[in-house]
Amino acid sequence: MSHSSLQETLDVLQTRGFRLTKARRVILEALIQAGGHLSADDLAAQVHENNANIGRMTVYRTLELLGQLGVVRPIYQGTGAAHYVFLHEGHHHHLVCTNCHQVIEFDDCTLDTVAEMVCGRFSFQLQGHLLELYGLCTSCQA
Ligand SMILES: [Zn+2]
Ligand SMILES: [Zn+2]
Ligand SMILES: [Zn+2]
Structure with a gap:
């Protein structure tokens, strides 16, 4: 990597x-x-x-x-x-636990279609994206 x-x-x-x-x-x-x-x-x-x-x-x-x-x-x-x-090939993704602040990295992403659609609408030239999903990790859900 x-x-x-x-x-x-x-x-x-x-x-x-x-x-x-x-x-x-x-x-x-x-x-x-x-x-x-x-x-x-x-x-x-x-x-x-x-x-x-x-x-x-x-x-x-x-x-x-x-x-x-x-x-x-x-x-x-x-x-x-x-x-x-x-940004690996324009991507970086996190799951962020709002309780213990643990950050989990993940690679699979299907945002490309949405991103291209939105960027097309605004004539925006896309370079990449940073995606953070917030929530609770498995230990913090208990
Ligand atoms: Zn992505
Ligand atoms: Zn947590
Ligand atoms: Zn990261």
């Missing part, structure tokens, strides 16, 4: 004409290694451990670029800093 995330992202960068600088690669690899779900500050700290020359602003700017390219999306939960997640 991590390899395909990297390859997928490299392809997107290349197709859109962005150079893969060393800093961008290091940041991307750190984010992939963590599996996403990191705040910008956590990612910056992680990158800084082995690459003291890559500053926080570079991490912010790279995340912004990856966001514009539809590779990552920030998720805002509560009052904390946004967490960045990967």
Whole structure:
């Protein structure tokens, strides 16, 4: 999975004409290694451990670029800093338990048809989607 995330992202960068600088690669690899779900500050700290020359602003700017390219999306939960997640081929899905705050990832998705229909209606150019379903996990239903 991590390899395909990297390859997928490299392809997107290349197709859109962005150079893969060393800093961008290091940041991307750190984010992939963590599996996403990191705040910008956590990612910056992680990158800084082995690459003291890559500053926080570079991490912010790279995340912004990856966001514009539809590779990552920030998720805002509560009052904390946004967490960045990967969009695998434009998808990212969560089941979120409102009681214990457990987050379950799932891959199967049939939203594409609906998304295309809605986007067509608004002449909106679709890049991806982030889907969060809220409810109670099995332990919390008891
Ligand atoms: Zn989906
Ligand atoms: Zn729960
Ligand atoms: Zn996730």
